[in-house]
Amino acid sequence: MTTAKPIAEIASLIHSIKIGLEGSYSISSRTLELFKKIIANKSWKNAQELMQLVQEQGRILSSALPQEVVTSNMVRRILKIIREAFDLLREKNKEYQFDDGHTTLSLHKLITQTSETSKDVDYSKHHDGLRDVLLDHLQEIEIELETSSENISAQAEEHIHSSEVILTLGHSKSVENFLKRAIEKRKFLTIIIAECAPECRGHDLAASLASASCEIVIIPDSSIFAMMSRVNKVIIGTHSVLANGGLRAACGSYTVAAAAKHFSVPTIVLAPMYKLSPVHLCSYEQDAFNILGSAEGVLPYDSLAAKSAKVYSPIFDYVPPEFVTLFISNMGGHAPSYVYRLLSELYHPEDIEM
Amino acid sequence: MDQFKDREVVQAVLIADNNHFENFRPFADETSTALLPLVNVPVIDYALESLNRCGVEEVFVFSRLFINDLRQHIEKQIKSSCSWSLNMKVKIIGGEGCRCYGDALRDLDAKGLLRGHFILLQAETVTNANLIAILEEHKKNSKRDKGTAMTVVFKESAARLPTGNEVVIAMDLDNNRLHYHKRVDQYLKEKNFDIPMEIFINNSQISIHHNIVDPQIAICSPLALPLFSDNFDFGTRDDFIRGLLINEEILDSRIYVSFLSNNQYASTIGNWLTYQTISLDVINRWSYPLVPDMGICCLYQNYVFTRNNIYKSQKAKVSRKVTLKENVVIHEGSSVENGSEITNSVIGRNCKIGENCQLKNAFLMDGVTVGDNCRFEFCVVGADAVIESKCQLMEGFVVKPKEVVKTGSTLTGNEIYLDDEGLTVPVMKFLPNAFDDSDYNSSSDEEESIINGSPIPDDANIFLSEVIDSLNRGFQEKLKPDNLILEINSSRYAYNMSLKEVNFNVIKALFNLNVIQEADEKVLSAVNEVFNFFGIVVRNYIKTEESMEDCLAAIEECCLEHDILRSRVLKIIHYLYDKEYVTEEAILNWHNSMEKDSDIKNSLKQLVEWLNQSSEEESDDE
Numbered sequence: 024m025t026t027a028k029p030i031a032e033i034a035s036l037i038h039s040i041k042i043g044l045e046g047s048y049s050i051s052s053r054t055l056e057l058f059k060k061i062i063a064n065k066s067w068k069n070a071q072e073l074m075q076l077v078q079e080q081g082r083i084l085s086s087a088l089p090q091e092v093v094t095s096n097m098v099r100r101i102l103k104i105i106r107e108a109f110d111l112l113r114e115k116n117k118e119y120q121f122d123d124g125h126t127t128l129s130l131h132k133l134i135t136q137t138s139e140t141s142k143d144v145d146y147s148k149h150h151d152g153l154r155d156v157l158l159d160h161l162q163e164i165e166i167e168l169e170t171s172s173e174n175i176s177a178q179a180e181e182h183i184h185s186s187e188v189i190l191t192l193g194h195s196k197s198v199e200n201f202l203k204r205a206i207e208k209r210k211f212l213t214i215i216i217a218e219c220a221p222e223c224r225g226h227d228l229a230a231s232l233a234s235a236s237c238e239i240v241i242i243p244d245s246s247i248f249a250m251m252s253r254v255n256k257v258i259i260g261t262h263s264v265l266a267n268g269g270l271r272a273a274c275g276s277y278t279v280a281a282a283a284k285h286f287s288v289p290t291i292v293l294a295p296m297y298k299l300s301p302v303h304l305c306s307y308e309q310d311a312f313n314i315l316g317s318a319e320g321v322l323p324y325d326s327l328a329a330k331s332a333k334v335y336s337p338i339f340d341y342v343p344p345e346f347v348t349l350f351i352s353n354m355g356g357h358a359p360s361y362v363y364r365l366l367s368e369l370y371h372p373e374d375i376e377m
Numbered sequence: 378m379d380q381f382k383d384r385e386v387v388q389a390v391l392i393a394d395n396n397h398f399e400n401f402r403p404f405a406d407e408t409s410t411a412l413l414p415l416v417n418v419p420v421i422d423y424a425l426e427s428l429n430r431c432g433v434e435e436v437f438v439f440s441r442l443f444i445n446d447l448r449q450h451i452e453k454q455i456k457s458s459c460s461w462s463l464n465m466k467v468k469i470i471g472g473e474g475c476r477c478y479g480d481a482l483r484d485l486d487a488k489g490l491l492r493g494h495f496i497l498l499q500a501e502t503v504t505n506a507n508l509i510a511i512l513e514e515h516k517k518n519s520k521r522d523k524g525t526a527m528t529v530v531f532k533e534s535a536a537r538l539p540t541g542n543e544v545v546i547a548m549d550l551d552n553n554r555l556h557y558h559k560r561v562d563q564y565l566k567e568k569n570f571d572i573p574m575e576i577f578i579n580n581s582q583i584s585i586h587h588n589i590v591d592p593q594i595a596i597c598s599p600l601a602l603p604l605f606s607d608n609f610d611f612g613t614r615d616d617f618i619r620g621l622l623i624n625e626e627i628l629d630s631r632i633y634v635s636f637l638s639n640n641q642y643a644s645t646i647g648n649w650l651t652y653q654t655i656s657l658d659v660i661n662r663w664s665y666p667l668v669p670d671m672g673i674c675c676l677y678q679n680y681v682f683t684r685n686n687i688y689k690s691q692k693a694k695v696s697r698k699v700t701l702k703e704n705v706v707i708h709e710g711s712s713v714e715n716g717s718e719i720t721n722s723v724i725g726r727n728c729k730i731g732e733n734c735q736l737k738n739a740f741l742m743d744g745v746t747v748g749d750n751c752r753f754e755f756c757v758v759g760a761d762a763v764i765e766s767k768c769q770l771m772e773g774f775v776v777k778p779k780e781v782v783k784t785g786s787t788l789t790g791n792e793i794y795l796d797d798e799g800l801t802v803p804v805m806k807f808l809p810n811a812f813d814d815s816d817y818n819s820s821s822d823e824e825e826s827i828i829n830g831s832p833i834p835d836d837a838n839i840f841l842s843e844v845i846d847s848l849n850r851g852f853q854e855k856l857k858p859d860n861l862i863l864e865i866n867s868s869r870y871a872y873n874m875s876l877k878e879v880n881f882n883v884i885k886a887l888f889n890l891n892v893i894q895e896a897d898e899k900v901l902s903a904v905n906e907v908f909n910f911f912g913i914v915v916r917n918y919i920k921t922e923e924s925m926e927d928c929l930a931a932i933e934e935c936c937l938e939h940d941i942l943r944s945r946v947l948k949i950i951h952y953l954y955d956k957e958y959v960t961e962e963a964i965l966n967w968h969n970s971m972e973k974d975s976d977i978k979n980s981l982k983q984l985v986e987w988l989n990q991s992s993e994e995e996s997d998d999e
Binding site: 329 | 429430458460463464505533534535639640642658661662663665666671672676677678682685686703
């Protein structure tokens with residue numbers, strides 16, 4: 024555990040998330056912006072110092088907000104970029120010295136090369152222009168973030184066809200955009216929205232989707248199973264995707280996914296790349312996985328039972344990977360079993376443990 | 378052009394040191410009640426945090442007694458960049474000259490620090506309500522009615538225990554204007570309230586609320602402060618409200634009411650009893666997001682939350698054989714040794730709890746040391762106190778900070794007298810459920826005094842007493858036995874008695890009749906009289922072999938209870954046999970099933986021998 028003090032921007036980010044900044048897109052773009060500022064403005068001499076700085080602040084973020092994994096994902100992405108940029112610069116410098124060495128790479132070299140870079144690279148060497156390269160890369164990520172929702176909803180036509188019945192749950196921004204696109208392009212859609220008690224965000228989604236060209240039905244969570252038999256596809260969003268392809272999604276998602284499995288209805292999960300996180304589910308308790316919300320949502324404070332009952336109102340459900348048919352990310356569709364591969368592309372293995 | 382306009386800063390005033398500080402003696406003698414830790418966080422931080430979450434930008438903390446303590450605390454918190462210090466300025470004002478709430482507001486008026494409408498809050502208030510929404514509503518209202526002085530915020534709540542926060546109000550339904558306001562006295566059981574007739578005559582719709590608590594939250598208009606200055610006798614907020622309601626024409630100002638919705642929690646700590654309830658509410662997550670594991674006012678998460686509302690710091694040492702039952706908070710650096718059991722309790726930073734301790738509803742502040750084999754129930758232990766082993770602290774006992782309690786002492790609630798009338802400060806105690814309201818309580822008290830000493834009135838006992846009643850009445854008024862059977866059967870269904878229990882209780886009731894109980898020496902003739910009269914009733918229930926055994930068991934129990942019957946048990950049984958209420962087999966079976974060497978068994982010996990003989994004779998005859 025480090026004793027590093029959080030810098031002011033980090034503290035204010037944590038504070039604003041605590042008092043209700045919502046939506047993983049806005050959280051991750053805020054995080055990215057913040058680290059961009061750190062890289063551009065803080066004084067650091069070499070890649071190692073910078074990585075230490077980013078790691079420290081990332082640890083503070085994740086210990087203050089253990090449930091907001093997108094922030095840690097963003098930190099991991101940035102660390103990976105620093106490593107890559109450093110390697111690139113080093114390669115360039117090397118090329119001046121050994122001009123002939125790189126003409127042919129054997130298979131053996133290809134395999135060993137990666138392991139060599141991860142182990143004994145001295146990041147403390149100074150390279151000119153690292154800052155600019157990094158800022159360029161961060162710019163790329165920023166664009167990726169901005170377009171991810173658009174890229175996902177562009178795939179709506181491939182998955183939703185005319186006169187289909189779609190079921191969703193709660194209110195996810197990606198699902199909202201996805202369905203809006205589908206409503207534009209396809210006719211005679213029926214969209215069933217489970218309201219997702221106790222917050223009932225499903226109502227907001229219904230209000231924003233309401234249009235003349237499609238039928239929208241709001242159902243209580245208790246009738247999910249009853250409605251499932253007539254549903255063609257389930258499309259849900261998620262809070263984050265775990266390393267095994269399981270979901271940490273809004274409470275109620277497990278019900279939906281299990282019912283869909285029972286009726287063999289395909290379950291499609293919309294998850295932009297920044298939601299993939301290299302952590303596994305180790306317990307259902309709060310420390311590792313869940314947040315418990317206000318008791319008032321489940322039981323009124325004045326009720327008789329309130330004084331003697333323990334009230335649990337979990338925010339998340341764990342949905343195992345076998346319940347998910349397909350992930351749609353900004354890069355395309357993936358099976359749950361492929362998530363590990365994406366993770367190894369996204370993050371450097373040494374950064375997985377923060 | 379908007380950017381050139383001076384944006385209105387949202388301001389709030391926190392009044393520390395409430396006027397009930399006597400209730401918190403001996404704590405309140407040494408430091409401000411606003412610094413009392415509630416679930417290990419000073420209670421003022423809850424108020425500041427909730428103001429910060431609402432988006433308040435400037436807060437004035439007003440203190441009159443312990444201004445230095447508060448200043449130190451707030452400076453420390455700002456330095457450690459606690460969460461409310463972001464985006465919010467906190468200033469401390471006050472001083473010796475101010476003696477009451479009213480003085481505080483007069484002082485604020487004189488300093489001219491407040492520019493617009495502001496939130497006025499007691500520092501001991503815990504709330505998660507969105508006060509900004511109420512502030513906006515208040516502003517809208519004050520545009521419509523220039524005389525709006527204050528919007529008082531109330532919360533509806535089912536009455537549980539009188540805590541001093543309950544009020545009765547009458548308000549206009551059309552515009553939420555307050556017309557009548559009365560704080561319910563927490564010591565007297567007030568049932569009647571005089572609401573002036575004019576209120577009903579002058580307004581078309583009046584609603585009266587008696588189920589509300591006052592969490593000490595109000596929104597004030599700029600014109601409220603001059604009103605305080607002009608009327609120097611306004612000591613408290615209640616005075617202010619009363620004064621405005623009485624003189625509304627003269628002062629030309631009005632008070633409005635706003636209710637918090639169900640999902641908003643608000644409550645204020647006025648005494649140890651409310652301290653206990655609010656602590657448990659916070660632990661039970663009613664005040665979400667102001668709950669221990671979300672990190673109130675600090676950046677990091679202090680606790681790991683597990684089932685049954687147990688919040689344990691990762692840096693706390695809890696031995697393997699400790700039972701944490703429910704609603705427990707253990708702060709970092711504390712240790713609990715083997716064999717201890719903790720329920721509904723809060724343990725502060727760096728506490729040490731010995732072996733085999735029992736903590737129920739105990740609130741330990743930082744650095745408390747507890748020896749082995751202690752028992753705490755409903756008590757508060759101040760910071761750095763030392764409780765040596767084998768102590769018992771019960772019923773609202775309060776241990777001063779740094780006090781040492783010697784080995785083996787037993788201490789119960791220290792009565793703190795408020796004045797000569799002998800009113801005491803409410804202390805912590807077992808909280809009844811909501812349905813135990815005062816009316817219910819008073820009636821059950823009377824009942825208890827009547828059947829004092831009798832066993833718990835379960836269904837069987839109630840059934841028995843009803844059967845005795847109807848049989849007594851039937852005997853005196855010579856009612857028809859058929860009607861009595863009907864009556865008994867209806868009681869039977871009312872209390873869901875099995876046939877066996879009915880047989881047993883009817884016979885028991887017969888022997889408990891007044892005639893038999895009062896007969897003394899002539900008990901046998903009384904029994905004869907009773908059985909002659911109730912013959913039909915008895916035969917209706919006692920028909921089969923099994924029911925006869927029930928009947929004999931009932932007699933056995935009656936004999937155990939009454940000496941007179943016991944001495945004559947032989948004759949009674951013989952009488953029943955003669956009249957063919959019970960058969961020979963039933964008596965023999967019953968006799969065999971009795972414990973050996975019991976009084977009754979011995980006294981029945983003669984009868985049993987005789988019965989055995991006669992049955993042998995019968996078989997011989999054949």
